[in-house]
Amino acid sequence: MSAVFVDTSWWVASINVKGQWPAKTPGLEPLLDGIRLVTTDAVLTEMLNYFSAFGEIMRVRAVRVVNRILNHPEVAVI
16 A cells, blocks of 8 residues: 655645645545555644634644544554
8 A cells, every 4th residue: 555644734724725725635635545644743733733823613623633533544643
């Protein structure tokens, strides 16, 4: 199985579709079928820090995404 490193901007774009990178993830997701995503604890921390100033709704959304990432069988967090 192939693997791709996923950085902070990818996760931010996947949560904040109206942000500065809104088109980054939707067009690429179909290409990632069968490819393992690899990220790090530091990337997830940076993503949570990014959303800490966006209000409660976005903070809660970011935490939910991190929980899904941590429990997703095709995502490796190192």
